[in-house]
Amino acid sequence: MPKLIKYQFKLYKRFELDVWGLLNSNPVFGHPVVRFFQDSYRYRAERAKQRFRQFIYRIDVINPDKSYKRKKWKFVSMQLVKLFYKGISQRRVYKFSKLSSASFGLWVDNFLLLIESRVSTILYRVNWIPNILFLNQFLAHGDILIDSKVPTTVNFMVKMFQLIRPLPSIQSKLRFNFHLRLINNMVYFNTPRYIFMNSKIMFACIFRNPSLSDISFPVLLDIYRLNDMN
Numbered sequence: 001m002p003k004l005i006k007y008q009f010k011l012y013k014r015f016e017l018d019v020w021g022l023l024n025s026n027p028v029f030g031h032p033v034v035r036f037f038q039d040s041y042r043y044r045a046e047r048a049k050q051r052f053r054q055f056i057y058r059i060d061v062i063n064p065d066k067s068y069k070r071k072k073w074k075f076v077s078m079q080l081v082k083l084f085y086k087g088i089s090q091r092r093v094y095k096f097s098k099l100s101s102a103s104f105g106l107w108v109d110n111f112l113l114l115i116e117s118r119v120s121t122i123l124y125r126v127n128w129i130p131n132i133l134f135l136n137q138f139l140a141h142g143d144i145l146i147d148s149k150v151p152t153t154v155n156f157m158v159k160m161f162q163l164i165r166p167l168p169s170i171q172s173k174l175r176f177n178f179h180l181r182l183i184n185n186m187v188y189f190n191t192p193r194y195i196f197m198n199s200k201i202m203f204a205c206i207f208r209n210p211s212l213s214d215i216s217f218p219v220l221l222d223i224y225r226l227n228d229m230n
Contacts, residue, residue, distance in 0.1 A: 120154035
């Protein structure tokens with residue numbers, strides 16, 4: 001009998017016509033099985049509305065798009081780092097990671113020392129270059145001295161306590177541009193604490209290993225997503 005009433009109630013919900021007279025305007029005198037299914041139906045409908053309200057701001061959850069693909073975080077991280085660390089490649093990152101794992105000490109400290117010791121990174125960290133896109137031209141002209149060497153590539157590795165200074169012919173122009181950007185608040189981050197920089201004489205050097213707390217964008221978020229080793 002309950003199965004028959006359940007079937008009749010389904011037909012009632014479908015056609016909205018009380019053929020058998022099971023429903024009663026007074027819920028007290030209504031059929032108990034019908035009242036049970038009515039309450040169950042109301043409960044499920046209310047729960048469905050609650051779930052809908054939780055995601056009302058996410059149209060992709062309500063109507064999921066099957067063609068949507070989530071971006072790979074490692075790929076996105078690599079694009080950010082390649083933009084900031086100009087000239088770096090996935091092969092070089094993997095080489096740095098493998099060398100950091102084989103060296104003594106923490107992997108993070110070794111990896112940061114390798115990736116932050118490139119001459120292009122140091123020039124941008126000390127705010128001598130107004131735009132990272134100027135690095136190729138700046139280095140190709142040989143305007144920077146590292147001790148007595150003239151680096152011509154962005155991947156030139158600078159050792160600890162090596163002096164980085166511009167040529168005397170452009171030193172005054174570089175100093176004027178740096179102070180002008182400093183006055184106009186066009187310097188977006190301070191020089192990291194592991195680099196000593198003198199803005200009057202215009203020289204800089206790395207005097208200690210960089211740590212993760214010293215690094216600003218983009219390594220702070222992406223350091224562990226750049227390699228396949230860790």
